[in-house]
Amino acid sequence: MxxxxxxxxxxxxxxxxxxxxxxxxxxxxxxxxxxxxxxxxxxxxxxxxxxxxxxxxxxxxxxxxxxxxxxxxxxxxxxxxxxxxxxxxxxxxxxxxxxxxxxxxxxxxxxxxxxxxxxxxxxxxxxxxxxxxxxxxxxxxxxxxxxxxxxEVPSMEGLELASKVSTKEAYIVGDENATYRVSALDIGIKKNIIRNLVKRDVCVKVFPYDASFEDLSSFNPDGYFISNGPGDPAPLHAAQKVAKEIIKRDFPLFGICLGHQVIALSNGISTYKMHNGHRGINHPVKNLLTGKGEITSQNHGFAIHKEETESHKDIEITHIHLNDNTVAGIRMKNKNTFSVQYHPEASPGPHDSEYLFDQFIDNIRKSKE
CATH class of the missing domain: 3.50.30.20 (Carbamoyl-phosphate synthase small subunit, N-terminal domain)
Incomplete structure (x- = not known):
């Protein structure tokens, strides 16, 4: 041309x-x-x-x-x-x-x-x-x-978009005779998340954004996953309810990005729209548990309130974004739940954070034992 x-x-x-x-x-x-x-x-x-x-x-x-x-x-x-x-x-x-x-x-x-x-x-x-x-x-x-x-275009703040990208019907990926079974709530899931679970001997059943805890439990999973996705996390009341039910029963739960925000909201920690989100594949994060740094892939325009997270008696901040000190990861102190604000499944990379999938599988293995 x-x-x-x-x-x-x-x-x-x-x-x-x-x-x-x-x-x-x-x-x-x-x-x-x-x-x-x-x-x-x-x-x-x-x-x-x-x-x-x-x-x-x-x-x-x-x-x-x-x-x-x-x-x-x-x-x-x-x-x-x-x-x-x-x-x-x-x-x-x-x-x-x-x-x-x-x-x-x-x-x-x-x-x-x-x-x-x-x-x-x-x-x-x-x-x-x-x-x-x-x-x-x-x-x-x-x-x-x-x-x-x-x-006439609505603001992203307050906008529920998970329903626009979620699967309409539940589907299964992986070997149904795999060692582990995971129910994933699709609020905008990326294929590489599923690939990362499947290659760790997991059979994944992916459920629509509005699926109930009972729906996800019908797969008889060993663990639960809440995905990334678009829009404001605050309107996702059904997903927050699912997270609450999983946490209450202390089943292994892992959340990424929007799923991380949903888990925070289910614990009473509010979210806010950032002046500018984090979008790129070179964002520096520090793992506060190990002291190690990670170069990460990120894509989010909302974040959870750091002060509310720090004062929450049941939540521990595990990762921090080194550019602006925002919360990049949390875990529950007395429950089998953790989440991160970034993308450990990063494709094409970096791959510094893939260990989080291993951590999830290890949590599932210990829970089964």
């Missing part, structure tokens, strides 16, 4: 700020909360992560699409971002095992994407002014209409 033939496009932020660019061939308009990811690789995994549902993604990495797409490198059944904003979009790709180029993949999933945006300036602006709703469009001559459309 020749550069001069490409259609103009824009990013309009909720405060009226505009950044201009070029369409990458998928014309139209899309809305969502704008956020940025600092990862230098793994764009396909980012785009298919259910936790990004309802968000327009700005990639800090300058080159997107250069290694194409691979059908095996997805975290869900399709693209979950609302749209893409990038600096340089590669219409050609150069990787031996790719299945095609990113442009065709976006067109297949009807995703609006624009490039040639000054993403360094845009990321700096979001960093300083906070995450906000935005609209991206090729309809650059109708700013007033775009502003009106953007004004």
């Amino acid at each position: 020749k550069y001069q033939t490409r259609k103009k496009a824009l990013v309009l932020l909720a405060d009226g700020t505009i950044f201009y660019g070029k369409s990458v061939g998928i014309e139209g308009t899309s809305t969502g909360e704008i956020c940025f990811n600092t990862g230098m690789t793994g764009y396909q995994e980012i785009f298919t992560d259910p936790s990004y549902f309802g968000q327009i993604m700005v990639t800090a990495n300058a080159h997107i699409g250069n290694y194409g797409v691979n059908d095996n490198e997805v975290e869900s059944d399709g693209i979950k971002i609302s749209g893409l904003v990038c600096r340089n979009f590669s219409f050609t790709h150069s990787r031996a095992d790719s299945n095609g180029n990113l442009k065709d993949w976006f067109e297949k999933h009807k995703i609006v994407a624009i490039s040639d945006v000054d993403t360094r300036a845009l990321v700096a602006y979001i960093r300083d002014n906070g995450a906000m709703n935005a609209i991206i469009s090729t309809d650059v001559d109708n700013i007033d209409a775009l502003k009106q459309q953007l004004s």
Whole structure:
């Protein structure tokens, strides 16, 4: 595609700020909360992560699409971002095992994407002014209409999105004769979480977001898992009720990201929307139990209140984010429950935190004994 033939496009932020660019061939308009990811690789995994549902993604990495797409490198059944904003979009790709180029993949999933945006300036602006709703469009001559459309987009705060990405029917992954059985509550689960459990000799049954404790228990599991996912955790009352029931019975429970927040809420610890979330694959975390540092993959716009966590008699903070001192992990002192705010299943990496899956399996093994 020749550069001069490409259609103009824009990013309009909720405060009226505009950044201009070029369409990458998928014309139209899309809305969502704008956020940025600092990862230098793994764009396909980012785009298919259910936790990004309802968000327009700005990639800090300058080159997107250069290694194409691979059908095996997805975290869900399709693209979950609302749209893409990038600096340089590669219409050609150069990787031996790719299945095609990113442009065709976006067109297949009807995703609006624009490039040639000054993403360094845009990321700096979001960093300083906070995450906000935005609209991206090729309809650059109708700013007033775009502003009106953007004004009708709901805030991420208070927004329940788990129901938009969760499975509709329960399903089983893994060998049904595996050593361990785990019931997973899907509020936006990533495929690599399931892969990490299955490779540890676990048969996983994945349940819809609104499943009850009785539903999950019908699988006769050895442990329970609450997944990552998009949106505000506060409206997820059914998931919080499930967490309470599991904790009350002291069954092994592990939560990641949104699941971590649900576990905190079920213990009376509130959550809040961050000025800017943590999104990238190089976030430093300290394990307070071992004193070791971890480089982690993170993707969240909400966090649990640190002061409330510190004063909770039944909760211990196990991990801390070293950039801003936010809570990155907790465990219950007298129950078989722990959770982290980041992604130990990180794909394409880093893999510093995979030990948390081993810890979960060890908790299950001890519980069975």
